[in-house]
Amino acid sequence: MATIVDRLIESPSIASRAMDSVPGLHLDVATVSGVEWDRLVGTFDEACQEQLYTFAISRWPSVKHEPLVFSHKGEIVGGSLMMIQPLPLGIGGIAVSKWGPMLKHGGRADAPMIYRGMIDALISEYADGRGLMLSVLPRASLTAVNAESQHLQVRGFKMGSTLLFPSRYIVNLRLSDAEQRKSLHQKWRYHLNKSEKVGLSFEHAGPERIGEFHALYTAMTDRKQFPDHSAYETVEPLMAMDASLRPELFFVRHEGEVIAGAIIFKIGDRAVYLYGATNDKALPLRAGYFMHWEIIRWLRDNTPAGWYDLGGTDGFQGLHQFKKGMVGEAGVIQPVPSVANYASRPLAYLAGTGAFAARDAMHQVRRFIDGLRSTKAKPDQIRATAEDN
Known part of the structure; x- marks a missing residue:
């Protein structure tokens, strides 16, 4: 809300x-x-x-x-x-x-x-x-x-x-299934329809299954060869919190095998997408479309949240198109x-802004190095980024 x-x-x-x-x-x-x-x-x-x-x-x-x-x-x-x-x-x-x-x-x-x-x-x-x-x-x-x-x-x-990429992609959760589908961009809706015909199933899991997500996430990062600068080290302590506070865990299964998963923060008026992971079989099955659609429905029916924040894109155009299509006509895209x-006191301001400038310079160097590494990734690894996230 x-x-x-x-x-x-x-x-x-x-x-x-x-x-x-x-x-x-x-x-x-x-x-x-x-x-x-x-x-x-x-x-x-x-x-x-x-x-x-x-x-x-x-x-x-x-x-x-x-x-x-x-x-x-x-x-x-x-x-x-x-x-x-x-x-x-x-x-x-x-x-x-x-x-x-x-x-x-x-x-x-x-x-x-x-x-x-x-x-x-x-x-x-x-x-x-x-x-x-x-x-x-x-x-x-x-x-x-x-x-x-x-x-x-x-x-x-x-x-x-x-x-550098401040836009946040935020889905409106307070829609019926029919209204949400109508809001989706046409291409996103097309892929969702395809995903619903290949025998995928959606699971809401308890914290005892976090090991399955770790396995998916580790395999995915190894496959993509992308450096991980996220806060993934916080997952274990967050999942150990009381049920009312800890994030929710979701999986998608195909022919008995878990092929995709997501961790979602669900407290307050905005649920937030924290982490997602897939294996090699998820992309051709369009598992990312199916999983996010079911997460949207679950959040609407099981939380008071009015919005679902998908986060940013870190400059990946494919990820922009994926999230923009999911936000659709009823959601919003706004910058942080x-x-x-x-x-x-003047000295406090000079010292503080100087520290931030040094930090920003360090991040620019790291981004440049990451960019060099990403050029070595295979095209299908880069293409998979959209659904994995």
Whole structure:
């Protein structure tokens, strides 16, 4: 379901009025344990896997993690898992909120006021109080204007790094089967129809079968010879969480053999595609089309999520066409905004932006090396990327 902010956004002028015509609420702030934080995040509309403590300590073990809960008149209204990265030589540090701060209830009328209040509190604590650079990355909006990103600019944040391929492909889950099929692009629907005639079956699996997915995933990465820079090391701790928090596992089987699988984050108003894997038999059977179609239906019928975020493409044109066709006419394709940076002290800003520049340069070098390696991949390996992901 779209948040109240998203529903108000139809043009830049409306976005500005929605976020800036009201003051931010004064919120109480408390730090909680990692275990308590994950339990609370499971009740948030804007929950995402990067904001889970269990994910963050596996993905970024060297930084300090501070789960902050925001309350108004005794009611929890939002939160943010802050990651504190000290810089070398003690010259400063960066406080990062990735995909945060999150609203607990995105549809409430005072959501813009709550968001503003959370940003004010983060500035007060990390920029003014501790002298750090505050870095905030909002999630992709469901509309043409990202109201949160726009508010950050009005509040004095400066735009920083932007993803090289920022588009996110988001499927509308609240459609009937007939409406969803009609939304699909014609070629995607054609491949789906073909996949439904070759004897594939769909399975929702428990965490005890994660070993089967590991086997598929390892074989796929070995087959493609593509470097894996994902957060795959977080899968085991995520799958060990309570049932209400852990991702869901799905498989596609053909003639008794598991040929495809996927791991899906399902908490909050947006389910998220985390990982997918196939073997050599999946591509000619169009197993990727069949699997995603069944996942869409399962998420619609078994979760409150209104949207299914397929992630990005990392520049692969085949993957763009595959995801664009699945998003169809009823879904949205919108970019992740630039990182927004704020510092109360000039030295903190210079140190923080310098650190980000060094990181971005390192990523560019890695991408160049990956590009050289990918030219050695066989054409069928590259073509398979669309369905595997």
